Every structure is written in C-alpha cells, then in structure tokens.
Amino acid sequence: MAIVDDIRRFWDDDAPTYDDAPGHKPRSPAVLAAWTAAVAHLLPAAPARVLDCGAGTGFLSLIAARLGHDVTALDLSEGMLARLGAAADAEQLRVQVVVGPAELPPADFDAVMERHLLWTLPDPVAALRAWRAAAPAGRLVAFESLWGDADPLERLRGRGREWLRRARGGAPDHHGAYPEAVRASLPWGSGTSPRRVTEAVAEAGWRTARLVRLRDVEWASTAELPLPERLIGVAPRFAVVAR
Numbered sequence: 001m002a003i004v005d006d007i008r009r010f011w012d013d014d015a016p017t018y019d020d021a022p023g024h025k026p027r028s029p030a031v032l033a034a035w036t037a038a039v040a041h042l043l044p045a046a047p048a049r050v051l052d053c054g055a056g057t058g059f060l061s062l063i064a065a066r067l068g069h070d071v072t073a074l075d076l077s078e079g080m081l082a083r084l085g086a087a088a089d090a091e092q093l094r095v096q097v098v099v100g101p102a103e104l105p106p107a108d109f110d111a112v113m114e115r116h117l118l119w120t121l122p123d124p125v126a127a128l129r130a131w132r133a134a135a136p137a138g139r140l141v142a143f144e145s146l147w148g149d150a151d152p153l154e155r156l157r158g159r160g161r162e163w164l165r166r167a168r169g170g171a172p173d174h175h176g177a178y179p180e181a182v183r184a185s186l187p188w189g190s191g192t193s194p195r196r197v198t199e200a201v202a203e204a205g206w207r208t209a210r211l212v213r214l215r216d217v218e219w220a221s222t223a224e225l226p227l228p229e230r231l232i233g234v235a236p237r238f239a240v241v242a243r
Ligand SMILES: C[S@@+](CC[C@H](N)C(=O)[O-])C[C@H]1O[C@@H](n2cnc3c(N)ncnc32)[C@H](O)[C@@H]1O
Pocket: 007, 008, 011, 012, 024, 053, 054, 055, 056, 057, 058, 059, 060, 074, 075, 076, 077, 080, 100, 101, 102, 103, 114, 115, 116, 117, 120, 121
C-alpha cells in the first residue's frame, strides 16, 4: 500500500472530529480575529486567486474567502473537503474544491498558502517547487508551528500539554495516532521549525523569504487556556512568506 493511501485514509477517518479541536477550528472570536488579521496581512490584496494546499476542513480557505479572495482548496482527502464544502455553503462563500495531491497543483494563482501540511509530505521541497509553478509571479504563505524533535524545549512543552490533557480526561486532537511507518518515512514527520521551513523554501527556488512570528494568534490562544495550561502556552506559530 502506497504511503499516500495511508495518509489519505487517516485524514478521511479524522474528518468527522477534526474540527472539534480548538486549534483546528477556533471557537473563540478573539482567536479567529487574530488569524483573520494574519491572513489578511500576509496574502496579497483581495481579490486575489489563492490556492490553499492541504486545505483540510477549510481553516485558511474560509478565512480567505471571507476576506474576498477567490479560493481554490486542494486536498487528498474527500472527507476533509466535504466538511469544507459544507462550511462554505453554510456561509454562502464560494470556494472551489479540488481533490488531489498538493504535489500536482492546478495553475494560475496569485498566492499559494498552506497550514500544517508540510510535516506530512514525503518531499516538502518538491511540493514547494511545484507551488512555484502554480503561482510563478505570486506569493507563498506557509503557516507553520515549532513542534516536536525540531526543538528540545518545545518537545518538552508538548509532552507537558499532552500530560495535562490526559490528566483532565480531555479528547485528543485526532481520532488516532498517525501510522508509525508513515511518520517514520516523512522527513518532517516528527517536527517542524522556522529553520527547516525557510531552508526548504529557499531550496525550492522561492526568493526573499520573510519569517513572521504570529504573536497575536499565540496571545489570543493562550488567553483562552485554563491554568496551568496557560503557563505552558501554545506552540510557537509562524509564517514564511516568499515570492
Ligand atoms: C493537519 S491537516 C491541516 C488542514 C488545514 N490546512 C488546517 O490548517 O486545518 C493536513 C491536511 O493535509 C492533507 N494532506 C496530507 N497530505 C497531502 C497531500 N500530499 N496532498 C494534499 N493534501 C494532503 C490532509 O488530508 C489534511 O487535510
């Protein structure tokens, strides 16, 4: 069985509960407003033709569509995209949905964006290169977090968050664990960092990369947490923007 089939099946199975995790779909108007400000600030002026790679249930696509962009949402998982389509319909937003691999994107965009897709790609640099062809005169906006083995302190914090979640009997973020064989085969399957992302963006041929820390998103998200979770805080969020 190809790795891509395992990945697709995981996300199809995750689709029914994906939006239950606050990090996947904010319940708080303040957190949503902070994300909206970040997306508005980093994308070109609306209306632009924007491709959302690994769009999932539509976290970025819905924000961009509300801002007036012409959005195409690309994802491997029909289950995730079905949720996105339903959410867009409920708000009467127009988002074009495409089922397919991020490594073979459609063309003619002013910007390509992604959030939390790069870690689950077998070859992040190849995908970043393909996105250049999808927006040859355009912009890349990659929304990522610092987590896992990319940073020892963040790994400890992540363990602390997980320990507190279990102690409280809280629901996990996903329906199950990522298949270990899949995770082991992914270059960033155990963590991403600003350094990994900016290096890959440059290797893929994108120019003038800018690193932006999403402090307002972190601040608004941390303010929603109870103690002692608030002391640990949320994973550092950042965006890499290039052209
Ligand atoms: C962690 S979720 C992120 C979803 C969304 N971007 C968000 O911020 O909530 C990863 C998404 O990437 C999709 N995905 C994984 N590998 C993919 C690939 N090679 N091509 C397209 N989508 C992929 C999954 O189906 C899933 O919807």
